[in-house]
Amino acid sequence: MSETGESTATRERVTIRTVAAHAGVSVAAVSKVLRNAYGVSESLRGRVEASIDTLNYRPSRTARGLRGSTFTIGLLLVDIRNPFLPEVIDGVNGVLAPSHYRAMIGVGEAKTHLETTLIESMIDYKMDGLIMVAPRLPSEIISRFAEQIPIVAVGYHDPTAKNFDTVNCDxxxxxxxxxxxxxxxxxxxxxxxxxxxxxxxxxxxxxxxxxxxxxxxxxxxxxxxxxxxxxxxxxxxxxxxxxxxxxxxxxxxxxxxxxxxxxxxxxxxxxxxxxxxxxxxxxxxxxxxxxxxxxxxxxxxxxxSGRALGVLATETLLSRIEGRTAPAALVCAPSFIARGSSFNGGTLKL
Incomplete structure (x- = not known):
């Protein structure tokens, strides 16, 4: 016991192995729950999450990076001033919230050199994947980055993409x-x-x-x-x-x-x-x-539907992180919302 009354065990950092031992499961099982991986039973999830709460476990992102996973994804936006983008961010966060993944946002300001620098930084920080919204980079450059990190490009109509995914409105x-x-x-x-x-x-x-x-x-x-x-x-x-x-x-x-x-x-x-x-x-x-x-x-x-695009992009990225290799080119259907700026009081212009 220390002078403050805190035990040595209390001061020791709680690790993923501590959680696994407390829950009576394997380290791999805890990892699957943290990643919200497909096929995890509700019973297993409940046991692991109860241990996480009891032990006040906070995953070390540095340690995760050394093991090859940080449970962070990069979200690269073309420009933060577009009022459409918060809807996309909301969709991304909605999927990530129960998965223990977190998004780190970068703003490329529609400048290719800044986009490139931000992507390189995200790779250096060992992020697990990257969602790019309306990137300005040529496809061949995105493809080269995709050899190092899973990528989904939103608002990027490239049907020839082979090693990264695209999610678009039609x-x-x-x-x-x-x-x-x-x-x-x-x-x-x-x-x-x-x-x-x-x-x-x-x-x-x-x-x-x-x-x-x-x-x-x-x-x-x-x-x-x-x-x-x-x-x-x-x-x-x-x-x-x-x-x-x-x-x-x-x-x-x-x-x-x-x-x-x-x-x-x-x-x-x-x-x-x-x-x-x-x-x-x-x-x-x-x-x-x-x-x-x-x-x-x-x-x-x-x-x-920016939120729907954000949801679909995030689900697509997580499946790529989980090991999917076949390219996906997903397209959402748009719809017309009529308001007063295009229709004068119910009278057609004839």
Missing amino acids: DQKGAALAVQAFIERGYRKISMLTLGSREGHKVSVVRQREIGYRQAMEAAGLTAELDVHGVPVFSPDREDSIRAFLRRPDRPEAVFCWSDLDAVTLLNVAAEMEVRVPEDLAVIGYDNSPVAALSLINLSSIDQ
């Missing part, structure tokens, strides 16, 4: 839903507001939505009305670019925005310029972010 379908909604409401002069930068190429959600917009317009016989207008994102020139778009003498009747991020800005600039929505200009965004449903915003939007 972005071409989502754009087509927006165009179809406008056409059903009598609009024909339909533009698309997209990113001005060409960075991201064909695998990005932005380019996929552009493809979907073009294909839907052509299928409707509106090829002559095709109009893709690029605006800079997170730039001082962004609102000026949108103002210039709204001042055009050939301003469209309806605008499909690649994301709610630009759609909300468009609504704000339109209000400043006394352009009525939807009477003068109908608007549909993409993401169905929480702000879209606010009564003052009332933005129609394409719902791709």
Whole structure:
């Protein structure tokens, strides 16, 4: 007994072996419970979790790393300012909560060199896997990293990926839903507001939505009305670019925005310029972010369920960590959420 009355046994760190002995099971069984591995019985889980609570066991992530597992995953976001991303994070954390895994978040700021540095750091810290949301890196670079760490890319349309997994909304379908909604409401002069930068190429959600917009317009016989207008994102020139778009003498009747991020800005600039929505200009965004449903915003939007994407990406990553080697390319179906920005008081524009 020490001078403080604390026993030597109490001061000794509780290890996974201590938990196994207390629960009367193997170390491997405790590890399976901690990883929320498939096939663990409720009886076994209950015994192990009871011992963990009794012993106040806190796993050593350093020791785990030496054994080859830290029960941490990296979550690499393209930019924290997009209101859609918290929904994805919520989905990830919802799956991880009962598994004893934890997510460590990094923000790449849409810069390839920063993304690369963050991935290398996550590998150095021996994280067990990595979820990348809308990465800007070329597929061959992601593939090289995937040789060192299991990876799932969300918002990355690469059907040729072999050693990493992809989870996407059907972005071409989502754009087509927006165009179809406008056409059903009598609009024909339909533009698309997209990113001005060409960075991201064909695998990005932005380019996929552009493809979907073009294909839907052509299928409707509106090829002559095709109009893709690029605006800079997170730039001082962004609102000026949108103002210039709204001042055009050939301003469209309806605008499909690649994301709610630009759609909300468009609504704000339109209000400043006394352009009525939807009477003068109908608007549909993409993401169905929480702000879209606010009564003052009332933005129609394409719902791709960020939480569902986060859940699916995390489940896919955990199965890859558990040993799956066959590549998975999973696609979720989008839906159209109608609000006041695209439909004026129940009256179709004819």
